Amino acid sequence: SLGMLDVHWEIDSTSSELARQHPVLDDLAFVMAETQSAGRGRRGRPWLSPPGMNLYLSVLKRFHAGFASLSGLSLAVGVMLMRALDDLGIRTAGLKWPNDVLAGNAKLAGILVELSGEYSGPCAAVIGVGLNIRLPDSVHERAGQPVTDLAELTGGLPPDRNRAAAAVVAALTEGLLTFERHGFAAFAQEYAAHDLLRGQSLRILDPRGEYEAVGEGVDARGALRVRRADGSQVTVDSAEVSVRRS
Ligand code: ATP
Ligand code: BTN
Known part of the structure; x- marks a missing residue:
């Protein structure tokens, strides 16, 4: 080799x-x-x-x-x-x-x-x-x-x-x-x-569409966990994530 x-x-x-x-x-x-x-x-x-x-x-x-x-x-x-x-x-x-x-x-x-x-x-x-x-x-x-x-x-x-x-x-x-x-x-x-995204307001673009959510860490597989404004928790496998300026 x-x-x-x-x-x-x-x-x-x-x-x-x-x-x-x-x-x-x-x-x-x-x-x-x-x-x-x-x-x-x-x-x-x-x-x-x-x-x-x-x-x-x-x-x-x-x-x-x-x-x-x-x-x-x-x-x-x-x-x-x-x-x-x-x-x-x-x-x-x-x-x-x-x-x-x-x-x-x-x-x-x-x-x-x-x-x-x-x-x-x-x-x-x-x-x-x-x-x-x-x-x-x-x-x-x-x-x-x-x-x-x-x-x-x-x-x-x-x-x-x-x-x-x-x-x-x-x-x-x-x-x-x-x-x-x-x-x-x-x-x-x-x-x-x-993890720089935990607790941050994020704008996420994934197959579900575009939405805002707060970063809540990652799961055991490395997927991103976020909470949406309506309180629901979502797991994101791949997406464009930008940190929302507030
Ligand atoms: P994502 O958040 O989806 O990873 P990204 O904008 O970081 O998006 P990548 O494809 O991960 O995109 O990285 C490529 C981008 O990195 C390029 O479009 C450019 O903006 C930037 N880039 C290119 N060369 C360098 C470099 N030497 N150092 C830092 N950033 C660079
Ligand atoms: C990214 O942020 O999108 C990843 C960039 C990875 C760049 C490295 S430089 C060494 C190796 N060779 C490449 O052509 N890309 C990676």
């Missing part, structure tokens, strides 16, 4: 690279790049990936149990990133369901989980992580939403990028093993401690 950690100068997308190499890789394999020419977020949205001081990293993890057992994986990866940030001395970030790491309402990191394989047989997850360490001004101008980086959170003295990469790789290596054994249950308490 190929090496466990491949580092590229430029690649289209570290997640695409793992998808291409998939058949020949071990149970756990990492790809990093200095810059991506076609970095992507969810629903085909672009992830701006200039060279310089950021982290673009993907990991392939195989699971034997099938993706029926993988609910909550992207939330668990969020917790793993919070652990890595904590190791780096960064304690001001939080998690916005389902897959964003924010600091002061601006996007610090993004998580992209892509599954392949069988529902109850062997399957694999390619997990992509983009972590901003020092963004050029152009990203702030082009992102279309507030973005931030570790430089901003540390008053201009971000952790060394190699240390940041090591912390993220270590947190993912350990966390994915824990997830394989115990699922989201092993991360639920820590998720709750970092």
